[in-house]
Amino acid sequence: MKAVQAGRFGAPDVLVPVELANPEPGPGQVVxxxxxxxxxxxxxxxxxxxxxxxxxxARPPYVPGLEVAGTVRALGEGVTSLAVGEHVVALSTDGTGGYASVYVGDQARVISTEGHGIDPALAVAVVPNAIMAHAALTGAVRMAAGESVLVHGALGAFAAAFPGIARQLGASRVVGTVRSSRMAAAAATKLPYDAVVDSAELPGALGGETFDVIVDPVGGLVREQSLDLLAPFGRLLLVGNASGDWSHRLDGNRVWQANATVTGFNAGGYIPARPEAVAPGAAAALQAVAAGLADVEVELLPLEQAAMAHERMENHTARGRLVLTP
Ligand SMILES: NC(=O)c1ccc[n+]([C@@H]2O[C@H](COP(=O)([O-])OP(=O)(O)OC[C@H]3O[C@@H](n4cnc5c(N)ncnc54)[C@H](OP(=O)(O)O)[C@@H]3O)[C@@H](O)[C@H]2O)c1
Incomplete structure (x- = not known):
């Protein structure tokens, strides 16, 4: 099979196209x-x-990539819920195997998209992230209908899955924040935000509005500011660190005094521990995509250009979701 491998840790140029043996399915696996x-x-x-x-x-050498779309090629022993040729998306929890023309994964994390009429490029860009967003909003912060939600880095790959799922869970209002340079893109987005504000103008841009749930894949300054943007008994959901500010620390005294809850969600640990979260997440994700609640911009690149895709992601020149085609 065609694949891209990381031969060592390092800059994007460690990603090199290679030829590898096709994987065979073990019991409970799907190729x-x-x-x-x-x-x-x-x-x-x-x-x-x-x-x-x-x-x-993952440790080198490994094939990166945790989200794929395609068709079922072969089924391992005991897999009865899928058929060869069926359209599927899959997510890996160890972050490997996706940048290849053939992928093998556990049946528990392979979702049929058959009959939903979803473009596979959009499916891979949105469905795995929307499953994770559903698990985070229902399992980690127990969002209830009627609650308001603020999403930082609102157009980012993971963030973009939250407004559609929050809508489906009955959110009363969903607001996003983006950097100044992304305000034009925010004005054009089809994602179901009620409003998107400039994160450089927080907290003023929100005019005193506070939120029951704040989703933070960005970290750093906006994480700090989020404690003041929570409604009473609000929950701050930490899901990532796109700002790159790994040294930021939250002040526990402020959490205590605000009656706030700070919760982490990491799919790599959560999904294996709570595999039952995948099925309802997948149902919600497919509904959200079919209802047009997750229309993100997708840019296709040949698999061989994985290194360039990483470079663009890291220097913030990707306009939408980058998707590789083997
Ligand atoms: N918890 C989980 O299970 C899970 C799942 C998936 C991803 N993640 C994490 O979520 C984070 C985002 O991943 P992704 O794949 O969604 O990345 P992404 O597509 O690059 O999105 C990151 C977003 O954050 C914005 N951003 C970056 N630096 C910022 C800053 N200093 N201030 C404000 N906004 C900033 C980016 O804005 P620009 O467009 O302007 O660059 C972009 O919209 C990562 O830390 C990733 O590890 C976690």
């Missing part, structure tokens, strides 16, 4: 002919070696 593989910031973190000491995560 997929990949048509689309998405690129996320987590792929860059893993490639950089940022998490090299975390047990269970």
């Amino acid at each position: 997929i002919d990949v048509t689309h593989a998405s690129v996320g910031l987590i792929d860059a973190y893993l490639r950089q070696g940022l998490f090299k000491d975390v047990p269970g995560l």
Whole structure:
């Protein structure tokens, strides 16, 4: 099969096209002919070696990529819920295997998109992230209908899955924040935000509005500011660190005095521990995509250009979701 491999930790140029043997399915596994593989910031973190000491995560040489779309090529022993040729999307929890023409994964994390009429490029860009957003909003912060939600870095790959899922869960209002340079893109977005404000103008841009749930994949300054943007008994959901500010610390005294809850959600640990979260998340994700609640911009690139895709993601020149085609 065609694949891209990270031969060592380092800059994007460690990603090199290679030829590898096709994987065979073990019991409970599904092999997929990949048509689309998405690129996320987590792929860059893993490639950089940022998490090299975390047990269970990728070590070179490895094939990066945790989200694929394609058709079922072969089924392992005991897999009865899928058929060869069926259109699917899959997510891996160890962040490997996606940048290839053939992918093997556990049936528990392979979702049929058959009959939903979803473009596979949009499916891979949105469905895995929307499953995670559903698990985070329902399981981690127990969002209730009628609650308001603020999403930082609102057009980012993971963030973009939240407004559609929040709508489906009955959010009363969903607001996003983006950097000044993204305000024009925010004005054009089809994502179901009631409003998107400039994060450089927080908190003033929100005119005193506070939120029951704040989703933060950005960290740093906006995380700090979020404690003042929570409604009474509000929950701040930490899901990432796109700002790159790894040294930021939250003040526990402020959390205490605000009656706030700060919750972390990390799909890599959450989904294996709560596999039952995948099915309702997938149902909500497919509904959100079909209802046009998750229309993100997708840019296709040949698999061989994985290194360039990482470079563009890291220097913030990607306009929408970057998706590789083997
Ligand atoms: N918890 C989980 O299970 C999970 C799942 C998926 C991803 N993640 C994490 O979520 C984070 C985002 O990943 P992604 O794949 O969505 O990346 P992405 O597509 O690059 O999105 C990141 C977003 O954050 C914005 N941003 C970056 N620096 C910022 C700053 N200093 N201030 C304000 N906004 C800033 C970016 O804005 P620009 O467009 O202007 O660059 C972009 O919109 C990563 O830390 C990733 O590891 C976590």
